[in-house]
Amino acid sequence: MVLDRIDRAILTRLQEHGRIPNSELAAHVHLSESACLRRVKAMEEAGIISGYTAILDPASCGRPESVFVQVTLEKQTEPYLRAFEEALATCPQVMECYLMSGDSDYLLRVVVAGAADYEALHNRILTRLPGVARVHSSFTLRTVMKRTALPLADVVTVGGD
Amino acid sequence: MVLDRIDRAILTRLQEHGRIPNSELAAHVHLSESACLRRVKAMEEAGIISGYTAILDPASCGRPESVFVQVTLEKQTEPYLRAFEEALATCPQVMECYLMSGDSDYLLRVVVAGAADYEALHNRILTRLPGVARVHSSFTLRTVMKRTALPLADVVTVGGD
DNA sequence: AATGAAAGGAAATTGTC
């Protein structure tokens, strides 16, 4: 699927205001409502737009602190990785998890209420996940910036088409 | 502001489906449309809901790779921190930035098209940001998990009230 | 203080050109 300038304008607007009415979005990109809606639907079906979400304030939700956790597994074989990843999925405090090159196997960002809350998570959950050999924590002092909008400036072609 | 069970149900639903019509949302939490809309508006005004966004597929947007970047500044004084943070805000590839305790000053997640794209970002932008002494990159091999929904299970009271 | 019902206008969605 190829994205033109109007598609990018639609995506940009939906990234900054996900609940904008289609009528407003259409006016913003100088298109009729039906044409605009068709483009949005097409990008949803192509998986370019994978969903919509409300952005909540972490502090208001009782989890103002982010902690980065580096996890090393006992072994890096497929079954070990899979067991760890499946267990991790059930832990709602884990917001992101990446398989890393270099020193440790995984990098996680977890959200917690504070140091005591993190200690509990560390002792009761993280260190007991299957195959975990070592857990190293890095505390954030402040969230300087957190963006939800991916840059779209130079996107032209996407997906399998 | 105090959140009851219905508020949490509304937030949970809006986190998993940010563009749900108010009529559907109201039915889902067993409330009239007007009562439901009032609650949503109240949580928006209280800053509990800080916005709505479309979630785009990074690969479809031409930036499938995430790189974590640890940045050390020459000095950790206020003017140095502020200058760095302000310059960083103009760089759309930077999706997250945290001030960290421990070894390095900042941890960033940047999205790039691939290794060559990262090299360009590293050489032309990151190392030239004001006050930067050292830049250390950690490449992700795979995004195992990325959640947008904060856990709400035990939230009771929030905000300044 | 918060809810629900009703009514009007606005928006989404479908079909046709």
Add this chain to the structure above:
DNA sequence: GACAATTTCCTTTCATT
């Protein structure tokens, strides 16, 4: 891609608890 018609939804008002 636009236009028009139908269905659905949003939003306000007001009575109710």
